[in-house]
Amino acid sequence: xxxxxxxxxxxxxxxxxxxxxxxxxxxxxxxxxxxxxxxxxxxxxxxxxxxxxxxxxxxxxxxxxxxxxxxxxxxxxxxxxxxxxxxxxxxxxxxxxxxxxxxxxxxxxxxxxxxxxxxxxxxxxxxxxxxxxxxxxxxxxxxxxxxxxxxxxxxxxxxxxxxxxxxxxxxxxxxxxxxxxxxxxxxxxxxxxxxxxxxxxxxxxxxxxxxxxxxxxxxxxxxxxxxxxxxxxxxxxxxxxxxxxxxxxxxxxxxxxxxxxxxxxxxxxxxxxxxxxxxxxxxxxxxxxxxxxxxxxxxxxxxxxxxxxxxxxxxxxxxxxxxxxxxxxxxxxxxxxxxxxxxxxxxxxxxxxxxxxxxxxxxxxxxxxxxxxxxxxxxxxxxxxx
Numbered sequence: 030x031x032x033x034x035x036x037x038x039x040x041x042x043x044x045x046x047x048x049x050x051x052x053x054x055x056x057x058x059x060x061x062x063x064x065x066x067x068x069x070x071x072x073x074x075x076x077x078x079x080x081x082x083x084x085x086x087x088x089x090x091x092x093x094x095x096x097x098x099x100x101x102x103x104x105x106x107x108x109x110x111x112x113x114x115x116x117x118x119x120x121x122x123x124x125x126x127x128x129x130x131x132x133x134x135x136x137x138x139x140x141x142x143x144x145x146x147x148x149x150x151x152x153x154x155x156x157x158x159x160x161x162x163x164x165x166x167x168x169x170x171x172x173x174x175x176x177x178x179x180x181x182x183x184x185x186x187x188x189x190x191x192x193x194x195x196x197x198x199x200x201x202x203x204x205x206x207x208x209x210x211x212x213x214x215x216x217x218x219x220x221x222x223x224x225x226x227x228x229x230x231x232x233x234x235x236x237x238x239x240x241x242x243x244x245x246x247x248x249x250x251x252x253x254x255x256x257x258x259x260x261x262x263x264x265x266x267x268x269x270x271x272x273x274x275x276x277x278x279x280x281x282x283x284x285x286x287x288x289x290x291x292x293x294x295x296x297x298x299x300x301x302x303x304x305x306x307x308x309x310x311x312x313x314x315x316x317x318x319x320x321x322x323x324x325x326x327x328x329x330x331x332x333x334x335x336x337x338x339x340x341x342x343x344x345x346x347x348x349x350x351x352x353x354x355x356x357x358x359x360x361x362x363x364x365x366x367x368x369x370x371x372x373x374x375x376x377x378x379x380x381x382x383x384x385x386x387x388x389x390x391x392x393x394x395x396x397x398x399x400x401x402x403x404x405x406x407x408x409x410x411x412x413x414x415x
Contacts, residue, residue: 039088047087052121055094065097068365070321070357072372076349080105082211086114096355104129107164112154127375132164135276144282146291148379153289160285167275174272188216214259224250237266254351290386292378294318315391316341321357339402344368370410377412
């Protein structure tokens with residue numbers, strides 16, 4: 030019971046309370062110390078309350094410690110507000126970590142790409158976060174436009190979303206679609222209080238098709254994760270025309286990464302891999318990221334093609350839902366080690382660039398001294414373990 034109360038305090042509004050609870054939990058002798066398997070993916074990237082809906086940075090650190098994971102990575106949408114707490118939390122627990130921010134940007138008027146700044150030098154976090162204000166403002170405008178479309182759609186059902194729900198500890202937070210749909214799910218639950226009534230509303234009024242597994246989850250309104258399951262169904266199954274989003278350019282964001290000494294990375298979302306990597310190389314992006322997949326052949330191919338272009342290949346699992354399982358394993362131990370080393374390179378870059386910006390993994394000085402990417406991977410993955 031005491032541990033449950035401490036875990037609840039990890040979402041307290043007061044930073045000192047969250048950190049004190051985390052320290053107490055991690056000192057508990059019963060806390061998991063099981064070694065993390067060599068075949069496991071270590072790069073789980075968390076969203077936090079600053080751009081999603083359910084966990085503070087302290088809670089994200091708690092999850093990684095609970096499952097004996099060697100690394101905590103937090104990459105929120107257009108926000109580095111989590112970085113201060115992440116750094117303080119890991120100083121208490123002695124773990125490895127890196128912080129970052131992710132944005133959607135445009136390459137051309139009709140083409141967009143997802144970019145991240147990772148391994149942000151600590152002394153540049155505040156300035157970089159200030160420079161991301163225009164990205165947050167544009168996302169707020171987009172999400173608010175979608176909120177108005179949802180309100181128009183749900184008006185006949187007497188369900189509406191107020192503008193005021195976007196706040197965190199008294200301040201407007203970076204907005205996300207997850208956040209929007211969790212609040213929509215909450216409003217639906219207020220009107221249709223039983224799981225049976227909710228599912229009938231989804232099936233009959235909204236004409237949403239549900240799988241047997243989804244139906245089973247949504248009929249059990251006693252679940253502590255019910256609001257998130259309902260939000261997930263609404264976000265992924267409700268057909269609604271998306272508003273046009275005003276995006277910054279890819280070149281502007283890449284310039285910000287260089288200005289603040291962060292590593293830039295592009296996220297692969299499917300399609301022609303060769304064409305994607307060609308654009309990554311042309312834009313001068315340091316790294317390419319793909320989601321962990323059961324398709325082991327793809328992850329080998331992704332690694333080899335990135336490396337041949339001098340682009341750091343990174344595999345991640347994005348943790349943006351409470352039901353996300355932390356169980357990704359590689360069939361090939363050599364491939365697992367390669368991706369582990371590359372994730373540690375981001376940590377090593379953040380450590381080095383925080384001490385001296387000229388010592389970043391992709392700085393001019395470093396590239397001139399170590400032109401081979403393989404050589405830099407060996408060097409910075411070692412730095413990341415210190």
